[in-house]
Amino acid sequence: MDILNSAVENLVNGTNTLFILLGAIMVLFMHAGFAFLEVGTVRHKNQVNALVKIITDFGISTIAYFFIGYWVAYGSSFFSSASELTANNGYDLVKFFFLLTFAAAIPAIVSGGIAERARFNPFLVASFFIVALVYPFFEGLIWNGNFGYQAWLADTFGAPFHDFAGSIVVHAVGGWIAFAAIYVLGSRYGRFRNGRLVAFAPSNIPFLALGAWILTVGWFGFNVMSAQTIEAISGLVAVNSLMAMVGGTLLALVVGKNDPGFIHNGPLAGLVAVCAGSDLMHPIGALITGAIAGGLFVYIFTWAQNNLTKFDDVLGVWPLHGLCGLWGGIAAGIFGLESLGGLGGVSFMAQLIGSLAGIAVALIGGFIVYGLVNKISPLRLSQEEEYNGADLSIHKIGATSMDD
Template structure:
C-alpha cells in the first residue's frame, strides 16, 4: 500500500469512527431524554402531594444507576471496565465510552419503570438501594446473557434450535425485565391507603393529564433513538426499524383508543405499549406485522391494567407491569412470530427460542427482585408510614410541595 493510500485509509477510518461515535452519542442523548418522559408520565398520574417525589425519584435513580452500572453492571455484562488511563479509554474517538453511555440509559430505564409502579407509598433511600442492586447485578446478568453471549446460553440456543434469542432493542432485556421487577416491588409494597373502600376498589384519577401527555410524547420521540440507534453504528442503521417502530406505535394508539373507550390515560399509554412490544423484532418484521404487534399490545395493556385496578390487590399505579412486563414479553414472542419469512419478515428467528428466552428473562427478573426487595423490606422496610403516606411523599420526604401555599 502506498503512502497516499495509507493516508486515505487512515482518514476514512478516523471519519468512520468519529461518525459512529457521534451517531451513538446522539442515540444516548435521545434515550437519556426519555427519562424526562418517565418523570412527567408519573407526575401527571400521581396525586398532587406526590409530584415532587416522582420528579426527584427518577433523577436520583439515574444517578445511582450510573454508579452501579459504571463500577459493576457493565463489567458483569460485557467483561469491560474503565480502570485504565484516559488516553487508553479515548481510543477510537472514545466510541467505547459513548457505548457505555448509551447502554447506561437502557439500564437506568429499569428503576424508571419500577418507579411508576411503586409510586405514592415507597420510602426514598431503601428504593435507591434497590436500584443499585437491580442495575448493578440483576439486569446486567440477563443483558450479558442475551447481548454478549455470556454463560453459553445463546450458543446452546443456536446449537439446539438453529437460532439464538433475538431482542434487537430490548423488549425483554430492558422492558420485560423492568416490568417483572416492578411487579415484585409492587407486591411487596401492597396497596395504597384508600384504594379499597367499603369492600370496593376506588381508583385515583390522574392529577394532571397535560403532564401525563407530555411524558408520553417525550417517550414516543425518544423511542426512535432507543430502537433505531440500537444498531450502534451508522452502517447498521435501518429504515425498517424506524418504520416498524412507527407502525407499532400507531397500532398501540388506535387499539388503546378503541379498547379504552377514548380514555386519555389509555390513549397516551397505548403508543408506549406498541413501542415496548416492537423493540425485539423491529429490525426483522414487516411493517404490517409491527402494526399488529402494536395493536395487540395496546389491547393487552388496557384490559390487564383495568383488571388489576378493579379486581385485584396489585396496586400498580402507572400499570408498568402490563405495559412493560407483559407487553415486553409479548414483544419477545412476537419477534419470533412476525419475524418469519412466511409472514413477510426477514427470518433468522425461532418461535420456540423466543418463548424460552422470554421465560428466562422473566425468571431472572422475578428471582432477582425477590432477593433484592425481600432483603431490603426485611432489614429496613420499603413503605412509608401511614401518616407519611397520608401527608404525601413530597412533604414526608422532601419537605416541600409541588404548589405554592401562597
C-alpha cells in the same frame, strides 16, 4: 494511500461515535418522559417525589453500572488510562453511555409502579443492586452471549434469542422486577373500601401526555440507534417503530373507550412490544404487534386494578412493560418469520424460552433484592406519611406554593 485509509478510518470512527452519542442523548431525554408520565398520573401530593426519584435513580444507576454492571454484562471495565479509553474517538465510552440509559430505565419503570407510598432511601439502595447485578446478568446472557446461553439456544432451536432493542432485556425485565417490588410493597391505603375499588384520578393529564410524547419521540433513538453503528442503521426499524406506535394508540383508543390515560399509554405499549423484532418484521406485522400490545395493556391494567386488591401498580408498569414486553419477545418469533413477511433468522421456541428466562431472572432477582432491603429497612411510608403525601413527608416541599 495509508494516509487516506487512516483518514477514512478516523471519519468512520468519529461518525459512529457521534451516532451512538445522539442515541444516548435521545434515550437520556426519555427519562424526562418517565418523570412527567409519573407526575401526571400520581396525586398532586406526590409530584415532587416522582421528579426526584427519576433523576436520583439515574445518578445511582450510573454509579452502579459504571463500576459493576457493565463489567457483569460485558466483562469490560474503565480502570485503564484515559488515553486507552479514548481509542477510536472514545466509541467504547459512548457505547457505555448508551447502554447505561437502557439500564437506568429499570429503576424508572419500577418508580411508576411503587409510586405514592414508597420510602426514598431504601429504594435507592435497591436500585443500585438491580442495576449492578440483576439487570446486567440477563443483559450479558442475551447481548454478550455470556455462559453460552445464546449458543445453546442456537444449537437446540436453530437460532439464538433475538431482542434487537430490548423488549425482553429492558422492558420485560423492568416490568417483572417492578412486579416484585409492587408485591413486596403492598397496596396504597384507601384504595379499596368495603371491597370496592376507589379510583385515584390522575393529577394532571397534560403532564401525563407530555411524558408520553417525550417517551414516544425518544423511542426512535432507543430503537433505531440500537444498531450502534452507521453502517448497521435500518429504515425498517424506524418505520416498524412508527407502525407499532400507531397500532398501540388506535387499539387503546377503541378498547379504552376514549380514556386519555389509556390513549397516551397505547403508543408506549406498541413501542415496548416492537423493540425485539423491529429490525426483522414487515411493517404490517409491526402494526399488528403494536395493536395487540395496546389492547393487552388496557385490558390487563383494568382487570388488575379491579381484582388484585394487594397489587397496586400505579402507572400500570407491569402490564405495559412486563406483559407487552413479553408479547414483543414472542411476536419477534412470529412476525419475524419469512413466511409472515419478516427477514427470518428467528425461532419461535428460542423466542419463547428466551422471553421466559428474562421473566424468571427478573422475578427471582427482584424478590431477592426488594425482600432483603425490606427486611433491613422497610420500604413503605407510614400510613400518616402516605396520607400527607411523599412530597411533604420526604422532601418537605410541595409541587406548588399552595401546598406550603
